[in-house]
Amino acid sequence: MTAGTAEFRFDARLTPHRSLGRDGFTLFMGVLCGLSLAMSLECWHLGAWPIAGFLALNILLIFLAFRVNYRAGRMIEMVQLSEAELVVRRIDPRGVERSWRFQPYWVRLGKPDPDVPESQITLSSHGRQITLGTFLSPPERVDFAAALEAALRRCRESGFPDQALAPG
Numbered sequence: 001m002t003a004g005t006a007e008f009r010f011d012a013r014l015t016p017h018r019s020l021g022r023d024g025f026t027l028f029m030g031v032l033c034g035l036s037l038a039m040s041l042e043c044w045h046l047g048a049w050p051i052a053g054f055l056a057l058n059i060l061l062i063f064l065a066f067r068v069n070y071r072a073g074r075m076i077e078m079v080q081l082s083e084a085e086l087v088v089r090r091i092d093p094r095g096v097e098r099s100w101r102f103q104p105y106w107v108r109l110g111k112p113d114p115d116v117p118e119s120q121i122t123l124s125s126h127g128r129q130i131t132l133g134t135f136l137s138p139p140e141r142v143d144f145a146a147a148l149e150a151a152l153r154r155c156r157e158s159g160f161p162d163q164a165l166a167p168g
Contacts, residue, residue: 009083010152011078012144014076014078017137032062033059039051040056072135081148087102088123104155110123112141121141121145
C-alpha cells in the first residue's frame with residue numbers, strides 16, 4: 001500500500017503477498033529435483049524403477065501448483081480517492097482491467113470484523129457493491145479499511161465540489 005500523492009487524497013496499490021521469490025523458487029526446485037533424482041536412482045538400483053516415474057510426476061505437480069499460485073499473485077487492485085471521486089481499478093492475473101467509480105460522499109465502507117477472519121472490505125453505493133482486498137490477511141484488511149475510512153472522513157469534512165453532492 002502506498003498513501004498520498006499530490007492529486008489524490010488516498011492512493012493505494014494492493015497486491016497479493018508471495019513469500020517465496022524467484023530465486024527462492026529456483027533454489028527450492030533445484031533441491032527438490034536433486035533429492036528426487038537421488039531417490040529415483042536408489043529405487044532404480046533396488047529394482048523399484050516405477051517409483052522414478054512417480055517422483056517425476058510429483059515434481060511436475062509441485063511446479064504446476066507454484067505456477068498457478070504465482071499467476072494468481074499478479075492481481076492488482078488500485079484505490080484512488082480524490083475530492084470528486086473514489087476509483088477502484090482491478091487488474092486480474094490475465095491482465096483484464098475493470099474499474100468502479102463512486103462519489104466519496106455517498107459511498108459506504110463495510111469494514112471487516114477483526115474477530116472474523118472471513119470478513120471482507122466492501123464499498124457500496126446506489127445498489128452497487130464491490131469487495132476489496134480479498135487476498136489480504138485479516139490484519140491487513142483491518143489496517144487498509146481504517147486508512148481508507150480516515151481518508152474518506154477527511155475528504156467529507158473538507159467539503160465537496162457541487163457536482164459530487166448529487167447522487168448518480
